[in-house]
Structures are given as structure tokens and as C-alpha cells.
Amino acid sequence: MVNGAIAAGLAALAAGGWKMRHHPPPREVPTSGPTGKLDAATLAVLMAVARTLTERDVLQGHYADYYAYQAENRPGYLGVYRAFVAALAAEIASGTPEDFARKTMAERWAVLERIGGSSVSRRFDVPIIQETLAVFMRTDAWLLLGYADWPGMARGLENYTRPLPEPARS
Amino acid sequence: MKRVAIVGAGITGITLAWHLVKAGCQVDMFENGPEVPYPYAPLFEAEVLYANQYAPPRPSFPAPLPLDIKNISQTGDYAGDLQQERIMCVGGQATRWFAVTPRIRPEHFRSFSLYGYGRDWPISYEDLEPYYSRAEAHIGVSGQSDNPFAPRRASPFPLPAFALSYQDRIFAEKLKARGIITHTTPQARAREDYDGRPGCQNFGECERCPVGARYSPNHHLELLRGSKRFALHANCLVRRIIVENGKGVGIAYHPEHGARQIEHRADVVIVAAGAIETARLLLLSKASGIHSEGLGNASGQVGRNFGMHHVWWNELAFRDPVMPGRAGPPTLLSHQFTLPDKGGGGGGMTVEMFDGVPQGAILSAERKQYVSGKASLDALRPFIYKRALTVNAETIPSDDKYVALGHEKDRFGDPFAAVTYKLNDFDRATYQRAQRLVDRFGAALGADSISRGAIGQFWSAHHHLGTCRMGESLRDSVVDSFGALHETSGVYVCGGATFPTVTPLQPTLTMVAFATRSADRIAEQLAG
Numbered sequence: 001m002v003n004g005a006i007a008a009g010l011a012a013l014a015a016g017g018w019k020m021r022h023h024p025p026p027r028e029v030p031t032s033g034p035t036g037k038l039d040a041a042t043l044a045v046l047m048a049v050a051r052t053l054t055e056r057d058v059l060q061g062h063y064a065d066y067y068a069y070q071a072e073n074r075p076g077y078l079g080v081y082r083a084f085v086a087a088l089a090a091e092i093a094s095g096t097p098e099d100f101a102r103k104t105m106a107e108r109w110a111v112l113e114r115i116g117g118s119s120v121s122r123r124f125d126v127p128i129i130q131e132t133l134a135v136f137m138r139t140d141a142w143l144l145l146g147y148a149d150w151p152g153m154a155r156g157l158e159n160y161t162r163p164l165p166e167p168a169r170s
Numbered sequence: 171m172k173r174v175a176i177v178g179a180g181i182t183g184i185t186l187a188w189h190l191v192k193a194g195c196q197v198d199m200f201e202n203g204p205e206v207p208y209p210y211a212p213l214f215e216a217e218v219l220y221a222n223q224y225a226p227p228r229p230s231f232p233a234p235l236p237l238d239i240k241n242i243s244q245t246g247d248y249a250g251d252l253q254q255e256r257i258m259c260v261g262g263q264a265t266r267w268f269a270v271t272p273r274i275r276p277e278h279f280r281s282f283s284l285y286g287y288g289r290d291w292p293i294s295y296e297d298l299e300p301y302y303s304r305a306e307a308h309i310g311v312s313g314q315s316d317n318p319f320a321p322r323r324a325s326p327f328p329l330p331a332f333a334l335s336y337q338d339r340i341f342a343e344k345l346k347a348r349g350i351i352t353h354t355t356p357q358a359r360a361r362e363d364y365d366g367r368p369g370c371q372n373f374g375e376c377e378r379c380p381v382g383a384r385y386s387p388n389h390h391l392e393l394l395r396g397s398k399r400f401a402l403h404a405n406c407l408v409r410r411i412i413v414e415n416g417k418g419v420g421i422a423y424h425p426e427h428g429a430r431q432i433e434h435r436a437d438v439v440i441v442a443a444g445a446i447e448t449a450r451l452l453l454l455s456k457a458s459g460i461h462s463e464g465l466g467n468a469s470g471q472v473g474r475n476f477g478m479h480h481v482w483w484n485e486l487a488f489r490d491p492v493m494p495g496r497a498g499p500p501t502l503l504s505h506q507f508t509l510p511d512k513g514g515g516g517g518g519m520t521v522e523m524f525d526g527v528p529q530g531a532i533l534s535a536e537r538k539q540y541v542s543g544k545a546s547l548d549a550l551r552p553f554i555y556k557r558a559l560t561v562n563a564e565t566i567p568s569d570d571k572y573v574a575l576g577h578e579k580d581r582f583g584d585p586f587a588a589v590t591y592k593l594n595d596f597d598r599a600t601y602q603r604a605q606r607l608v609d610r611f612g613a614a615l616g617a618d619s620i621s622r623g624a625i626g627q628f629w630s631a632h633h634h635l636g637t638c639r640m641g642e643s644l645r646d647s648v649v650d651s652f653g654a655l656h657e658t659s660g661v662y663v664c665g666g667a668t669f670p671t672v673t674p675l676q677p678t679l680t681m682v683a684f685a686t687r688s689a690d691r692i693a694e695q696l697a698g
Contacts, residue, residue, distance in 0.1 A: 029224060053542060053543055054542075054543035055542065055543050055544060056543070062219075065219070065220075066219075066220055069215065069219075069220040070220065073216070073220075126224045127224070129541075130223075130224050130536070131222055131224050133536075133541075133542075133543065133546045134222030134223060134224065134536045135222070136543050136546055137532055137535055137536060137546050137547075137549075137550055138222065138532060140543075141543070141546060141547050141550050144547055145547070145550065145551060145554055146491065146493065146554065147493065147495075147496070151218075151373065151374035151375060151495055151527040152214075152218050152219055152373060152374065152375060153373065153374075154371035154372065154373060155371070155372040155373070155374065155496075156371065156372055157332070157333075157361075157369075157370060157371075157372055159496070160335045160336065160372065160496040160497040160525075161333050161334070161335060161336055162336055163336050164336075164493060
């Protein structure tokens with residue numbers, strides 16, 4: 001089932017994806033607005049988005065840390081995150097935003113696709129989509145490329161002097 | 171109690187303050203920029219953990235100064251942004267650095283005598299050696315004596331070296347087989363716990379070390395705060411050095427950049443504000459008589475002989491993955507080519523194969539706005555086949571490299587600095603030599619392709635030097651080897667501003683060594 005969902009998600013990606021299928025208007029980067037703590041429901045939706053974009057069923061906590069940091073430190077992000085959840089709610093015909101997290105990957109991707117093609121996409125492309133992928137590129141992508149860890153972690157002074165495991169490098 | 175005023179709270183100023191307070195002086199330190207939190211965990215969060223192409227650091231570290239307080243104009247061949255490069259804050263440029271700390275080779279102190287270019291320094295390596303040892307102990311240098319080109323040293327490194335990475339060792343063997351000698355990098359990054367600083371944990375972002383393993387002058391500043399003989403004045407613009415009866419007696423400054431001007435009296439004034447702002451302050455400190463063109467400028471030397479390092483960034487691509495970024499950046503290094511090429515021409519250069527995080531590749535991938543994890547991963551994949559090869563080149567002064575007062579003025583009506591910097595024939599010959607070396611490294615390592623930095627794409631590494639060079643006489647220099655102005659007592663210039671030439675070795679350890687030596691001299695004179 002999970003594999004099927006991933007395959008469906010990948011098929012959606014192959015068909016286009018958030019940006020390539022649609023041609024969104026110029027994107028917005030939040031610059032003003034209140035900062036504050038993320039509520040659990042909003043964070044759960046954002047984590048579901050991250051799982052979808054990165055095609056991973058389980059993510060470590062650094063994505064949650066990232067969203068929380070942005071909400072608490074960068075003006076405007078908290079409001080965008082909440083607006084995004086509201087846009088999801090409007091997009092989902094039945095149920096609550098929290099239901100988004102319980103959908104299959106293919107279903108989640110389909111919802112993102114619809115929002116990506118809507119008039120509100122310019123608000124969400126940078127802070128939700130591109131930044132989530134940026135977190136991925138600086139963390140999990142390193143593991144997928146064959147590294148044992150990623151920069152920014154306390155990696156110790158021994159591992160870097162040894163070869164990486166062969167399978168990971170192939 | 172003797173009073174010392176220090177202008178500039180960078181690594182030179184704080185080193186001076188440390189030693190002078192220990193010697194019993196009252197030290198007041200004035201810094202144009204703000205304080206930054208230390209250790210740099212908040213900066214690390216904003217700029218590493220939670221940073222990317224789309225989210226500029228907020229808050230920024232340090233907080234930006236208004237343009238009518240900090241500004242500069244530049245003309246010539248340097249494509250970098252000197253305004254951005256000058257990090258005005260408490261801790262200065264050494265709040266962000268890779269902490270590579272070689273000693274200058276004895277030959278570089280005598281480049282004119284030995285090679286016929288540049289200028290001899292008024293001091294020898296042997297004179298400076300004891301202060302190098304003290305400087306290494308002060309900032310905690312990790313290293314080992316595996317560099318056959320390093321000068322003689324009277325004492326071992328205070329900390330063991332950082333080992334080469336796995337890939338470094340493979341590269342080193344291949345290079346050795348083709349006659350190229352490499353070695354570890356001496357660096358002010360604590361290999362073990364040292365002087366209250368924790369040992370390195372390999373976050374891989376030495377420039378913004380979150381724990382203080384990499385040396386920052388803010389470490390000693392925090393220790394100084396406990397002394398009643400030390401006071402820090404941040405966010406203060408120093409406008410003038412006050413001279414009375416041929417002696418420096420204090421400074422005039424504006425606290426919080428406000429309208430109120432205060433005179434602060436001192437027995438000695440030390441200017442350690444970087445090569446550009448130091449020259450500017452001396453030029454602004456005009457007075458009657460021999461100071462009519464600026465303090466220390468009776469022979470028109472202040473601002474001349476400005477120099478920068480020329481760092482050319484190249485990239486080698488390989489058929490098999492080389493997995494860069496597993497270690498803190500400063501790792502594999504060669505000092506084999508730091509002396510000039512007598513046969514082919516060109517100055518000396520350090521060749522570095524730092525095993526750093528390929529930030530450029532990551533930022534480039536982010537900018538392309540991929541639409542999924544898979545596409546992002548594919549965009550990143552090429553970087554694991556690449557390794558940077560940088561050349562850090564020697565430069566020499568010429569008439570088209572100088573700092574003067576410009577047309578734009580600050581909020582108090584004083585002109586900002588204007589920098590002119592044009593490459594000379596020596597620089598062009600050095601670039602050609604660098605390209606020959608890049609070819610040689612690429613061939614020895616079996617690189618599939620080489621991406622080269624063009625001659626105009628050099629980077630200063632934020633090493634701004636010269637403008638108040640040291641020498642024997644007023645006729646062709648501004649200060650003596652202790653930093654004392656030739657023409658006025660009671661005023662010193664310390665730091666990279668006093669360097670007569672720009673050697674191929676990173677300058678910071680030498681700046682700390684000179685600051686230590688100057689502090690000894692100043693304390694001795696004040697005591698006498």
C-alpha cells in the first residue's frame with residue numbers, strides 16, 4: 001500500500017509537480033507579520049507536506065524544528081503557515097486539515113497539486129515548498145547521497161577519517 | 171594607573187587589551203559596531219541550521235549599521251564588495267573565519283632583498299618567533315610539524331593537529347607520487363578542550379562555530395569583562411585622534427552614533443580598526459603643522475600600499491565520488507609553492523584543498539527551485555564528484571592600490587574611505603603561475619575536468635592589509651615595527667594595516683603575534 005502510494009506520488013511528480021505543471025505568478029517571501037509558536041495541528045500538516053515533497057514516510061525532527069524556528073523568528077511565517085492550513089481545508093472537500101496528514105502520499109500530492117495551480121500558490125511556494133526542499137537538500141539528501149551525516153550536526157572527529165560504507169557510495 | 175584607548179575591537183585590539191590589562195593598564199576599547207552573542211549558537215541557528223536561499227538570516231549577526239555610519243566606495247579590478255567584507259562588530263572579522271593560522275616564512279620578511287620585489291619588513295622571522303609561540307598559545311592553535319616548508323619553531327603546537335580526511339589521504343598519496351607535498355593545516359580550532367573552550371565536534375561550519383571551539387576574540391573579551399581595568403564601548407564612532415604638543419592624548423567619539431561628542435583622554439591611543447578604517451581615521455585626524463594632511467601622514471604614506479590576498483577558486487571534477495564536506499573545511503594544504511617561481515615568474519601561493527561543505531553547490535541547487543525531493547537530490551548529486559582547489563596568492567603594493575578619503579560623507583560630515591585597487595604585472599604573472607599549478611594538481615589527481623577562476627574573480631578572503639606600513643623611517647613608512655607612529659608619540663597602529671607586503675600565508679596569526687609584541691612594548695614604556 002505504502003509502495004503503491006509512493007509510486008502514485010512519483011507518477012504525479014513525473015507528470016509535472018507543484019511548479020512545473022503550473023506556472024505560478026511571482027512568488028512572495030514573508031517579510032512582515034507576527035511571530036509566535038506553532039500549534040500542533042498546523043505543525044502536523046506541515047510535516048505531512050514535508051513527507052510528501054521528500055517522498056519519505058518518516059522524517060526526523062529537524063523539519064519540525066525548522067518550521068518552529070521560522071514561525072518564532074521570522075516575521076510573517078506564522079501567518080503563512082496558518083493560511084496554508086486554511087487553504088488546505090478549503091481544498092479538501094470533506095474533513096479537516098488534520099485529515100490531510102492521514103491521506104496517502106498520492107492523495108496528499110494531488111491536494112498540493114491543486115493548491116499549486118490556484119491563485120494562492122504564490123504565497124506558499126517559497127515558505128512551504130521551496131524551503132522544505134531546501135531543508136531536505138541540507139539534511140536527508142546527504143544521507144541519500146551516501147554520507148553518514150550532514151553538516152551542522154556534531155559529527156565527531158573520527159568518522160571523517162574513515163571511508164564511507166561501500167553500499168552507500170555506490 | 172596608565173590609560174590606554176584602543177580603537178577597534180577585533181582580534182588585534184582584543185589581544186592588545188588582554189595583555190595590557192594583565193600588565194596593569196586601564197583599557198577602554200571603542201568599537202563602531204554592535205556586540206554579538208558569544209558563543210555563536212544564535213548565529214549558527216540563523217545562518218546554518220535554519221538558513222537557505224529563501225530565508226535570509228533574521229535576526230542578522232551583527233545587526234547592520236546604517237549607511238551613514240558604515241560605507242565605502244571602491245574602484246578598480248576588485249569584483250568583491252568591500253562594504254560587505256568589513257564586518258564591523260565586537261570581535262571584528264574574526265567573529266567569522268576559518269582560523270587558518272600559519273606562520274609567515276622567514277623569506278617573506280625579506281622579499282625585496284631575496285627576490286627583488288615587494289619590500290623588506292623591518293623585523294626578521296627570528297625576532298618574531300617568540301611572539302608566534304605566544305600567539306599560538308593565546309588563541310589555541312592545533313597543528314603538527316608535518317609541513318617541511320614551515321619555519322623553525324622553538325616550541326611545539328599547543329594542541330594536536332586535525333587529521334586529514336579519508337579522501338585527503340588518497341589525494342595526498344597521488345600528489346606525492348607526482349612530487350607535490352601536502353600536509354595538515356595549522357588552525358585556531360581546538361582539537362581538544364583548551365583554555366575554557368570545548369574541543370571541536372566537527373559541525374563542519376567553522377566560520378560560524380556554535381560552541382567556541384574555533385577561536386574568536388570574543389572568548390578573551392568575555393574573560394576581560396570581569397576586570398575593573400577594562401571597559402568596552404560598542405556602537406561608538408571614533409572621529410578623531412587628539413594630538414597636543416606632538417603627542418596623542420586621546421580620542422573624540424560619538425556614543426551610540428549620536429550627536430553628542432565626547433573626548434576620552436588616554437596616555438596611549440592604539441588604532442586597530444582594520445587597514446581601511448585605520449587609514450581613514452588617521453587621515454581624518456588632521457591638525458596643524460605636520461599633521462595638516464592627516465596624522466602620521468607627513469610623507470603621504472597613510473593609505474598607500476593597500477593590499478589584499480588574491481584567492482582564486484577552482485574546482486576539480488572526478489569520475490568517482492570524492493564526497494566533500496565530511497570535515498571542518500581546513501584540511502589538506504600545500505606550502506610547497508609559497509616562495510616565488512624563479513623560473514616561470516609570479517609570486518608565491520598557498521594551495522588548499524579544503525574539505526569543506528560545498529555551499530555554492532547547495533545554494534545553486536536551491537535557486538533552481540526543484541519541485542520534489544527526487545529532483546532536488548538529482549540536482550545535488552554532481553557535487554559529490556567535485557573538490558575545491560583554491561590558490562591563496564601573494565601580492566605586492568603598487569601606486570594603484572590605495573585608500574583615500576572619498577566624496578561621500580557620514581552623518582557627521584566626515585568623508586568615507588574610497589578604495590582604488592588595480593591588478594599589476596606581478597599579480598598577472600602570479601595568476602599565470604596559479605593556473606600552471608592548478609593544471610599540475612589536476613593531472614596528478616587524475617581529474618576529469620577543471621573549472622577555473624578567472625583572473626578577475628579573485629577574492630580577498632577579507633584580508634585587507636597595508637595602508638600604514640611599518641618601516642624604518644618616516645620617509646617611506648608610517649609606523650615602526652611596534653606600530654608606533656614615526657611622527658607622533660603616544661599613538662600606535664596595530665594589525666594588518668602595518669604589513670608592508672601581502673604574503674601567501676594567512677595573516678591573522680602574524681597579526682596576533684605583532685599585537686602581543688606591541689603590547690609588551692607599550693606596557694614597558696608606560697611602566698617606565
